[in-house]
Amino acid sequence: MYDAIVIGARCSGASTAMLLARRGHRVLVVDRSSFPSDVISTHFLWPHGMSYLNRWGLLEQVLAVTPAQTEIDVVNEGIRLTGSVPAELLRAYFRDLHGDDSGVVRTYASIRRSVLDQILVQAAAKAGAEVRTNCTVRGLIVEDGHVVGIRGRTSDGQLIEERARIVVGADGRNSFVARTLGLPKFDERPRCTFAYWSYYSGFSLETAQLHRRGRLACAVVPTNFEQNMVLVWGPSEWSREFRADVPGNYQRALDFVSPELGELVRAQGTREERIYGTLDQAAFLRPLHGPGWVLVGDAESFKDQCTAIGMTHAFRDAELASAALDRWLSGGAPIDETMAWYEGRRRGQDAAAYYDYVCTLAEMRPYRHDELQLFVALRGNQQEIDRFIATHADVAPVSEFFQASNLFLLNDAAKETSAGYPIFEDFAATSRMYQQNPFA
Amino acid sequence: MTTGLDQREDGELIEIILDAARRGDVTTMARTAAEVSEMTRNWATHIPWDDFATLDGADDELAQVVADLEEMWEPAYLRKPVDPDEEYALDKNAYDFYRPAGRNLLTRTEDYYGWVLARRRTETWQYSRVLEAAPGSIAEITNDLGRRTRGINFNSQDYLSFNTHPAIRAAAERAMRDYGPHSAGSPMVLGNTRISDELERALGDLVGLEHVTLFPTGWAAGFGVVVGLVRQEDHILIDRLAHSCLQQGARAATRNVVRYEHLNVESVRQHLVDIRSRDTRNGVLVVTDGLFSVDADWPDLVSLQQVCREYDATLLVDVAHDLGSMGPGGTGVLGLQGLLGSVDIVMGAFSKTFCSNGGFVASNSPALKQYIKMFGGSHFFSNALSPVQTAVVLEAARIIRSPEGDELRGRLFAAIDALRDELTTRGLTCMGEPSPIVPLLIGNEKLARVANRLLFDRGVLAFMVEFPVTPTGSSRFRLQVQAGHRPEEAREAARIIEGAIADSRAYLSSAFGSAAK
Ligand SMILES: Cc1cc2nc3c(=O)[nH]c(=O)nc-3n(C[C@H](O)[C@H](O)[C@H](O)COP(=O)(O)OP(=O)(O)OC[C@H]3O[C@@H](n4cnc5c(N)ncnc54)[C@H](O)[C@@H]3O)c2cc1C
Ligand SMILES: Cc1ncc(COP(=O)(O)O)c(C=O)c1O
Numbered sequence A: 001m002y003d004a005i006v007i008g009a010r011c012s013g014a015s016t017a018m019l020l021a022r023r024g025h026r027v028l029v030v031d032r033s034s035f036p037s038d039v040i041s042t043h044f045l046w047p048h049g050m051s052y053l054n055r056w057g058l059l060e061q062v063l064a065v066t067p068a069q070t071e072i073d074v075v076n077e078g079i080r081l082t083g084s085v086p087a088e089l090l091r092a093y094f095r096d097l098h099g100d101d102s103g104v105v106r107t108y109a110s111i112r113r114s115v116l117d118q119i120l121v122q123a124a125a126k127a128g129a130e131v132r133t134n135c136t137v138r139g140l141i142v143e144d145g146h147v148v149g150i151r152g153r154t155s156d157g158q159l160i161e162e163r164a165r166i167v168v169g170a171d172g173r174n175s176f177v178a179r180t181l182g183l184p185k186f187d188e189r190p191r192c193t194f195a196y197w198s199y200y201s202g203f204s205l206e207t208a209q210l211h212r213r214g215r216l217a218c219a220v221v222p223t224n225f226e227q228n229m230v231l232v233w234g235p236s237e238w239s240r241e242f243r244a245d246v247p248g249n250y251q252r253a254l255d256f257v258s259p260e261l262g263e264l265v266r267a268q269g270t271r272e273e274r275i276y277g278t279l280d281q282a283a284f285l286r287p288l289h290g291p292g293w294v295l296v297g298d299a300e301s302f303k304d305q306c307t308a309i310g311m312t313h314a315f316r317d318a319e320l321a322s323a324a325l326d327r328w329l330s331g332g333a334p335i336d337e338t339m340a341w342y343e344g345r346r347r348g349q350d351a352a353a354y355y356d357y358v359c360t361l362a363e364m365r366p367y368r369h370d371e372l373q374l375f376v377a378l379r380g381n382q383q384e385i386d387r388f389i390a391t392h393a394d395v396a397p398v399s400e401f402f403q404a405s406n407l408f409l410l411n412d413a414a415k416e417t418s419a420g421y422p423i424f425e426d427f428a429a430t431s432r433m434y435q436q437n438p439f440a
Numbered sequence B: 001m002t003t004g005l006d007q008r009e010d011g012e013l014i015e016i017i018l019d020a021a022r023r024g025d026v027t028t029m030a031r032t033a034a035e036v037s038e039m040t041r042n043w044a045t046h047i048p049w050d051d052f053a054t055l056d057g058a059d060d061e062l063a064q065v066v067a068d069l070e071e072m073w074e075p076a077y078l079r080k081p082v083d084p085d086e087e088y089a090l091d092k093n094a095y096d097f098y099r100p101a102g103r104n105l106l107t108r109t110e111d112y113y114g115w116v117l118a119r120r121r122t123e124t125w126q127y128s129r130v131l132e133a134a135p136g137s138i139a140e141i142t143n144d145l146g147r148r149t150r151g152i153n154f155n156s157q158d159y160l161s162f163n164t165h166p167a168i169r170a171a172a173e174r175a176m177r178d179y180g181p182h183s184a185g186s187p188m189v190l191g192n193t194r195i196s197d198e199l200e201r202a203l204g205d206l207v208g209l210e211h212v213t214l215f216p217t218g219w220a221a222g223f224g225v226v227v228g229l230v231r232q233e234d235h236i237l238i239d240r241l242a243h244s245c246l247q248q249g250a251r252a253a254t255r256n257v258v259r260y261e262h263l264n265v266e267s268v269r270q271h272l273v274d275i276r277s278r279d280t281r282n283g284v285l286v287v288t289d290g291l292f293s294v295d296a297d298w299p300d301l302v303s304l305q306q307v308c309r310e311y312d313a314t315l316l317v318d319v320a321h322d323l324g325s326m327g328p329g330g331t332g333v334l335g336l337q338g339l340l341g342s343v344d345i346v347m348g349a350f351s352k353t354f355c356s357n358g359g360f361v362a363s364n365s366p367a368l369k370q371y372i373k374m375f376g377g378s379h380f381f382s383n384a385l386s387p388v389q390t391a392v393v394l395e396a397a398r399i400i401r402s403p404e405g406d407e408l409r410g411r412l413f414a415a416i417d418a419l420r421d422e423l424t425t426r427g428l429t430c431m432g433e434p435s436p437i438v439p440l441l442i443g444n445e446k447l448a449r450v451a452n453r454l455l456f457d458r459g460v461l462a463f464m465v466e467f468p469v470t471p472t473g474s475s476r477f478r479l480q481v482q483a484g485h486r487p488e489e490a491r492e493a494a495r496i497i498e499g500a501i502a503d504s505r506a507y508l509s510s511a512f513g514s515a516a517k
Helices: A013-022 A047-055 A059-063 A087-098 A113-126 A176-181 A236-243 A246-257 A259-268 A310-329 A335-346 A349-362 A369-378 A382-392 A404-412 A427-434 B010-023 B026-033 B038-043 B049-054 B060-073 B084-091 B107-121 B166-179 B194-207 B218-229 B244-253 B265-278 B301-310 B332-336 B366-375 B387-401 B403-425 B445-456 B487-508
Strands: A002-007 A027-030 A072-076 A079-083 A108-110 A130-132 A135-143 A146-154 A159-169 A186-189 A193-201 A208-213 A216-223 A227-235 A276-278 A283-285 A293-295 B138-142 B148-154 B211-215 B235-239 B257-260 B284-289 B314-318 B345-349 B359-363 B437-443 B460-465 B475-480
Touching (some): A002 A310, A013 A027, A013 A159, A047 A059, A047 A108, A047 A310, A059 A113, A072 A369, A072 A382, A079 A369, A087 A382, A108 A216, A135 A176, A159 A176, A159 A310, A193 A246, A208 A246, A216 A246, A236 A246, A246 A259, A276 B038, A310 A335, A404 B257, B010 B038, B084 B107, B084 B445, B148 B475, B166 B387, B194 B387, B211 B218, B218 B244, B235 B244, B257 B265, B265 B284, B284 B301, B387 B403, B445 B475, B445 B487
Parallel strands (some): A027 A130, A072 A208, B148 B460, B284 B314, B314 B345
Antiparallel strands (some): A135 A146, A186 A283, A193 A276, B437 B475
């Protein structure tokens, strides 16, 4: 009999298991994968994601093999904003959500999942959690409507059955726990992006590049093994045509969004792996908890990759859920109360506003005139650029940036005009052109 | 790690698998699955990649695999048809249209208009409804599609229900007889009458400040006093949530504007320290509302005024919503905090409690009065309050200070308490403090817009506020209570509102609550 069984041993699962084990609870964590191994993700970790690793004492291990930077370039229609997430906003984030602001770092990194998840799994084991890999959960044991354990099978065919006071579903977007319990999806947002990416050696970049033009975007970010993750994305409406020629359209999209990055990749880059892709990214929420079970990470809330936030959110869930479970397991409060606390933090107004922000961005409509003018107005206003980046990354609440008096003041403080940017020359015609599927 | 350039892309493989699955060719499925990337296999964990060979062609396991793979490989929006009008109406935000494109000022407003039309067609446009009769505690209104409804009215600002008060109506009629409907001039020229002076004195008595100036609207008073006093090199510290007339006045007056965190006196102090360390020569105006009009809270004005004095800054407080409607003898937040006569500058609007258009600015300085009359453009260069308006406000001020005023406020607060109590008991979040404004927090705009649509037909009239009035993602219903509301009416409204919110959440299938964090 365990205190907790965690299904899934990656960003949300291994972290939850580790944190619970560190508090002295008996934890079993199982995953059908073996480690190190990869999973679909472009694995960008914003500074609060890095801060979680630091709070847990794992950042050094990551940094020993992964490049990290502080400044990031966000370029929309050629309007470049260079900035970083301010420490003060990071501290406020941790204070508001977790009640303490220790361990804040301002760097970001792109960490291959084969690297990161392995570190997390090892940390869970080191903390005292029992880790079983190559072990697929195939059934939940339910008694009187309560989940009380799991049934599974190891890769060599051995059947297992284990019980616990709580079962944590950290089993990703296609959560087995959710499917088995028949949990509904809420707030579904079917419009999302298709994303294709691969890994290139042969060049190095000072900062991560996030570019956007029309309905397409690309990112080039230094990652492990002296490679760069090169990603393009666009509206899922165009995916079928894109798929007709993946390597050709991948390069075409890069060239369209940023001719310089396209040229860099073509002329200096050597592709090291096949091109990966998915368009299965419709956002949704699931119920967070019920009798004998609780969900964390992608299992409870999946969002499009376009703001690269899922792993950081998985870490956040791990800290919140393990704190809630620890309070209950150690007799501090009834489970209903601690689960309500978890839910309050995950389903409040700020979370809803950010969810909307991501889902709207994921529709990949061409930027509107007013948005682009806002980007121009931001140029030269470093404090507000930084706050915008922090808002985009879900460090600072959407409501504090996008409020009337702030937006008016940003206009007033503008140092640049739109004069130098070709997008403003014939905006209407360009916007119409952007609606055409270039892969058709 | 299994990597390789020679491996085929997952999409190609999945299409082969799908094709084979539809034919029941499990051998091809299994062979192809072996080539699918580790990435995808570890992600799409619901697909039995390793067990394809054992699937029985006749079994619905195979059908499930086909369904799951199709779901992965077809754009999700194709599965869920939506009404494009409703999608457009619910997704956007007024801010999306703030900077339209193009050099033709007439045609470039059309984008925005398209959105307004979508909101109207889907009956989610909360603006520009019209009244069919006097807005009492019950009102009859028509929305802008011409649909009529009747309901418990929390959509009007008439806190003491003066609009139907016989003495107020009599005062209006008397002024109409004595002076006619028109003031026929700026107050600086010949727009004022003898009762204008009387009104200035009455207002001065109410706030304990001797020198009062009248403005044609509350908006004009706020804008006028700020631009009248503050010059380019001066500084303004303004509460983030202060009323639009003050925010816009600040923008027009100087670029040195700091929006401080709502109600945070300590942050005002820090900004003042900062400003005074750089600038000892210029003025600083600190600006706040008394009762905040969409949050229903108020600052610690005692500390704020003290901090202002320490750093030689001037405090301006907008008492539009609280003066007359609350506090001892109707003296509002100033009276509640024992500050009558000791705040630097007070401004107010008549439109909430005093039953008329109009506004005022008051201070203890005759010089300041003469100065803003000259330099606060909206006094000098705008027609004076009409005689009827002046007379109505004067009569309202008299009642407010009389025992009848106390009784009306007593009734108002009985209704407020009933409304807040019933909403809270039903698990909803009322923001702020008991006051004539009861902000009911919703959060998400879509939820608020749909709830608003439902309420229209369910007998409650409530104003939904969203951006630009509130920050993105924190929309709410602003319920404005009147002395004429019976407590039972208020409770009934709360029950209806709860039902509409619950139904909207179900309609949108939304799991988000409305808690702040
Ligand atoms: C294209 C794309 C790009 C992305 N890019 C980024 C990015 O740049 N930055 C970022 O932060 N996020 C990104 N994300 C999101 C991020 O990858 C996820 O949010 C994150 O992986 C979620 O972690 P998790 O632990 O909840 O789930 P997962 O990482 O999916 O882990 C779930 C685990 O559960 C195991 N499991 C499932 N079922 C069973 C079972 N029955 N028995 C045993 N084990 C089981 C699986 O084997 C798996 O290992 C991206 C997502 C996509 C689709
Ligand atoms: C706080 C505040 N100040 C000023 C005003 C402006 O008043 P009026 O509507 O009379 O112009 C209002 C009302 O909109 C207000 O709420």
